[in-house]
Amino acid sequence: MQNKLVITSMQTNIFKLIVSFIIVLTFNSFQTSHAQGGNGKFIVVLDAGHGGKDPGNLGNGFKEKKIALNIVLKVGKELEKNPNIKVVYTRKTDVFIELRERAAIANRIDADLFVSVHCDSHTSQAHGAGTFVMSLNKASQNLSTAKKENEVIFLEDNYKENYAGFDPSKPESLIGISIQQEEYLDQSIQLASLIQENMVKLKRINRKVKQDVFWVLHNTYMPSVLVETGFLTYKKEGAYLNSDKGQTEMANSISSAIIKYKNKLDDNVGGHIIDETIEDTISNDENTIKNTVFKIQIAASSKSLEPKAYNFKGLQDISREKSGGLYKYYYGYTSDYNKIQKLQIEAKNKGYKDAYIVAFKDGKQIKLSEALKTESN
Numbered sequence: 001m002q003n004k005l006v007i008t009s010m011q012t013n014i015f016k017l018i019v020s021f022i023i024v025l026t027f028n029s030f031q032t033s034h035a036q037g038g039n040g041k042f043i044v045v046l047d048a049g050h051g052g053k054d055p056g057n058l059g060n061g062f063k064e065k066k067i068a069l070n071i072v073l074k075v076g077k078e079l080e081k082n083p084n085i086k087v088v089y090t091r092k093t094d095v096f097i098e099l100r101e102r103a104a105i106a107n108r109i110d111a112d113l114f115v116s117v118h119c120d121s122h123t124s125q126a127h128g129a130g131t132f133v134m135s136l137n138k139a140s141q142n143l144s145t146a147k148k149e150n151e152v153i154f155l156e157d158n159y160k161e162n163y164a165g166f167d168p169s170k171p172e173s174l175i176g177i178s179i180q181q182e183e184y185l186d187q188s189i190q191l192a193s194l195i196q197e198n199m200v201k202l203k204r205i206n207r208k209v210k211q212d213v214f215w216v217l218h219n220t221y222m223p224s225v226l227v228e229t230g231f232l233t234y235k236k237e238g239a240y241l242n243s244d245k246g247q248t249e250m251a252n253s254i255s256s257a258i259i260k261y262k263n264k265l266d267d268n269v270g271g272h273i274i275d276e277t278i279e280d281t282i283s284n285d286e287n288t289i290k291n292t293v294f295k296i297q298i299a300a301s302s303k304s305l306e307p308k309a310y311n312f313k314g315l316q317d318i319s320r321e322k323s324g325g326l327y328k329y330y331y332g333y334t335s336d337y338n339k340i341q342k343l344q345i346e347a348k349n350k351g352y353k354d355a356y357i358v359a360f361k362d363g364k365q366i367k368l369s370e371a372l373k374t375e376s377n
Helices: 009-026 064-079 099-108 143-155 171-201 235-242 244-267 337-349 368-376
Strands: 042-048 085-089 113-120 129-134 206-212 224-231 292-301 318-323 326-334 356-361 364-366
Touching: 042 064, 042 099, 064 085, 064 113, 064 224, 064 244, 085 244, 099 113, 113 244, 129 171, 171 206, 171 224, 171 244, 224 235, 224 244, 235 244, 244 292, 292 337, 326 337, 337 356, 356 368, 364 368
Parallel strands: 042 085, 042 113, 113 224, 129 206
Antiparallel strands: 129 224, 292 326, 292 356, 318 326, 356 364
16 A cells, blocks of 8 residues: 555656656647747746636635636736736636646746645635645644645546545655755745745735645745735635625735745846955865765855855855756855865855755765765765
8 A cells, every 4th residue: 555655766856857858859749828938038927726627626616726816817917917927827817727738838848936826615614825835744744724625636637647645635755856956945935935925915814935845836946935825714704805805905915926036036136346365274085986076065046156155255266057047056065064064054154044055976966965975875
């Protein structure tokens, strides 16, 4: 039973190979509603939950699929006013889109963000707005919301084959492959927090940012957030979300948060020119790890800056790599873990408070814990 529920690493690798193959075959042939590339723009995929034969919840007679779509279209309209943002919709009309296809749309175009919009329901008088990011920890799950949103797979043809034995009532069956979202967790939480902050300003009850196991999030290769705008089963809140005023306000909360998130990424690089003479305080005591290189990631931005000290507050030894629509900026390059820890402190002292250590083995990024485990063995 356990083997059926937990997707093995071999299946994960096969899945990734299939996704890569699909990219090659379909890049030049997607529907015109899907982007053909961002042309250097920041790409945001907006996903209106449910649709078509899947109405979502119908609390108090309100239709989740219609409300979610209206909000998403309003979010997109605001974002499209920014010439540096390209918006892609998983759906713009009342059509049914499979969960796996929603993520695939974002992956095919190397999107920078994925935002899925929903309305919640409950048998009690629960109300308020909340945001979710993908959980990497089984213990953190709030099974109620995840179970409801994942159950849509039962409306899909061949769901047993397509979802490899995944049981919506037991989200832990996704844990085996949720690790691919780990790289983007911090960024997902940052965006979710900005959206949550804006929704609370509208006097929505704060249901906070939570982590849970959602199929539509686990399968994306970029920062991803699921927004529960409120409960249709709570009559007053349902009426608000069903109104043009409510939908416009919620859409503005989401769109302004996305813009603020992008601006934070852009502002995270650069800064005042600082004396480039840096005192070498690194210890000579080495703790090298074979075939592994450590760097400090200090920033990620849609801006392409020259990796020079004057662009990075005086830090020397800057490198830049492109990942999707973002440029990642790294400080340092060493196989000595003691040294990289001290470089991390130096970067934080220069103002990069969120600087963190990343590990590469044979040129490929790996989990830091994996690199350190290799050494301990």
